[in-house]
Amino acid sequence: MRRALEIDEASYGLDHPEVAIGLNNLAGLLRATDRLAEAEPLMGRAYVIFLASLGLDHPNSQTVLGNYRKILQAQGFSEEAIQS
Numbered sequence: 831m832r833r834a835l836e837i838d839e840a841s842y843g844l845d846h847p848e849v850a851i852g853l854n855n856l857a858g859l860l861r862a863t864d865r866l867a868e869a870e871p872l873m874g875r876a877y878v879i880f881l882a883s884l885g886l887d888h889p890n891s892q893t894v895l896g897n898y899r900k901i902l903q904a905q906g907f908s909e910e911a912i913q914s
Contacts, residue, residue, distance in 0.1 A: 831856045847890070850879035854894050857901070866905050873898045 835852040842848045853876035860869035877898050880891040902912045 831859060845879050845882065847880060847883050850876040850883075850890070850894065853879070854897060858897065861897075861901055861904070866901055870898075870901050870905065873901055 831852070835849070835856055838846070838849045838852045853872045857869040857873035857876065860866070860872070873894065877891070877894045880888065880894050884891050886892075899912055
């Protein structure tokens with residue numbers, strides 16, 4: 831997955847939605863293997879890319895936002911901290 835992400839970044843550029851999909855997938859794998867500290871910045875980056883390119887209301891943005899919230903919750907962040 832890391833290699834696929836590198837290829838996408840080289841092919842599409844760092845801020846392309848295809849890259850965000852790869853980031854989301856890799857972060858999901860890391861979350862599933864309880865590597866939350868590694869997953870969090872990747873999911874955050876995916877969210878920023880989708881937000882900038884597709885907007886908040888797009889389904890991909892909403893999905894990644896939900897995934898990002900799950901990672902933060904699993905790390906013990908409070909709802910107040912997540913909202914800010």
